[in-house]
Amino acid sequence: MDLPNVSAADEVPTRIQARNREAILSAGREVFARHGLRGATLDEIARTAGMSKPNLLYYFRRKTDLYKAVLEEVLADWLSPLHALDPEGDPVEELRRYIVAKMQLSNMHPQASRLFAGEIIAGAPNIHGFLSTELRDIVARKARTIEAWVAQGRLAPIDPHHLIFAIWAITQHYADFDAQIRAVLGDRAGRPGFREEAAEAVLGLVLNGVTPR
Amino acid sequence: MDLPNVSAADEVPTRIQARNREAILSAGREVFARHGLRGATLDEIARTAGMSKPNLLYYFRRKTDLYKAVLEEVLADWLSPLHALDPEGDPVEELRRYIVAKMQLSNMHPQASRLFAGEIIAGAPNIHGFLSTELRDIVARKARTIEAWVAQGRLAPIDPHHLIFAIWAITQHYADFDAQIRAVLGDRAGRPGFREEAAEAVLGLVLNGVTPR
DNA sequence: GATGTTCTTGACTGTTTGGTCAAAAACGAA
DNA sequence: TTCGTTTTTGACCAAACAGTCAAGAACATC
DSSP: OOOTTOSSSOOOOOHHHHHHHHHHHHHHHHHHHHHHHHHOOHHHHHHHHTSOHHHHHHHSSSHHHHHHHHHHHHHHHHHHHHHTOOTTSOHHHHHHHHHHHHHHHHHHOHHHHHHHHHHHHTTOTTTHHHIIIIIHHHHHHHHHHHHHHHHTTSSOSOOHHHHHHHHHHHHHHHHHTHHHHHHHHGGGGGSTTHHHHHHHHHHHHHHHHHSOO | OOOTTOSSSOOOOOHHHHHHHHHHHHHHHHHHHHHHHHHOOHHHHHHHHTSOHHHHHHHSSSHHHHHHHHHHHHHHHHHHHHHTOOTTSOHHHHHHHHHHHHHHHHHHOHHHHHHHHHHHHTTOTTTHHHIIIIIHHHHHHHHHHHHHHHHTTSSOSOOHHHHHHHHHHHHHHHHHTHHHHHHHHGGGGGSTTHHHHHHHHHHHHHHHHHSOO
16 A cells, blocks of 8 residues: 655565665666766666566655665665764774775775766756755864864865865775776776775875874 | 758858857856756756757757767867966966966866866767877976976975875865855855955965975 | 848647656566 | 566657757948
8 A cells, every 4th residue: 555665664675665766766876976977877876776667666756756765775884983083093094994985985985986976067956955964064064173183283284175186086086986996097997906005095195194203 | 941050161140140159158057057968958958058959960960969069169168278387487377377277277167177177077078089199298398397496496396296286176165165165254255356366375375385495 | 321241039749758647567465 | 387577668658858940130340
């Protein structure tokens, strides 16, 4: 009787619901990441998920519902490494851990990163609230942590917000601009140790950049 | 008699052609940057350019023709600052100039940067040739320059390709993720001196990162 | 001002798109 | 097996879409 895509008071989903929802979210991630909300088509997402379009719409009534569901899934992952930045730890060691975590995320979920990038490039119409509240708050908190480290002379003097932006930019670049990196580097980008090599280079640059002289 | 959008053997364009082509390219830049090739509509581009859709199609016969024209315009600008990196100059000073040039580009043509980013995120289907030839060649050449500087001990040891990627990532981030930066920083991102402050922070981080200890 | 050319657009076409619906198929508890 | 529920889909619809066309309006050259 009830539709499966009611947002509140969900009953336990059936196995079929769990499997199909996951297949649709995965397909949506892929297609939305490549073409954005407007460029993606439900036909392509349904085909990727291996089902008919009406069946997809049985689980997500509207295109935007699916898009928002995919986006929300991504946001949680996206934010979590920043929480771990510990004011009590060693500054350089904490930043190393943060960068490593972001590089791993970039390697393991490149589509999530690209989806997020596309949403921002489009002007962030669907996540402006999140950006200007939750994200803003945690960034402000972590910026104060970094600021304190700088004030103590344990980090080179740098504006903490711009440092955070730089780390986001560099780490996400490896996911978002993957096609460009592959085109420029050729085989080298596909070789086994490439991810580690990239992480090594990024750590070398940024950590050297924030270490006081 | 002749159509104005023939690609070869162009005669001198009339004033009307010059004005309308420019209006269309500008509108295309704006709409394609926001929504990508598939997400953009000719109706919206025509409306933005202040003309009817058939009139737009009189200047560019197909949507993809316009997209490629906009993209090509962007690529030339995008590449030019890299040419200026002079092997004979002082390494840190050369990198400073390159970063400043890229930051200015990011500030002055954010839509161009976002358009480019969207194309790469979509898998670079329309510029793969450019990336794997022209871009690849010049990057390889400049990487050798940086490598020589490192070998001479005038730069901290860093993989030159990853250094270039990092500079691209950070500088373009200020254009591509503008919406996020504004949401996170609030008023501060709109204040007069913000661009210079950002450039200062980026220079501080990267130049400190590449300076040998 | 006549005339050939360039520019512009309303009306249109065939296709793709997001979304609906009714009915069939598969499922699950008894 | 029975029967109510969940899941699936072919057929369909209205709107949006890229692109066409013929004819009119503006322009330029004489």
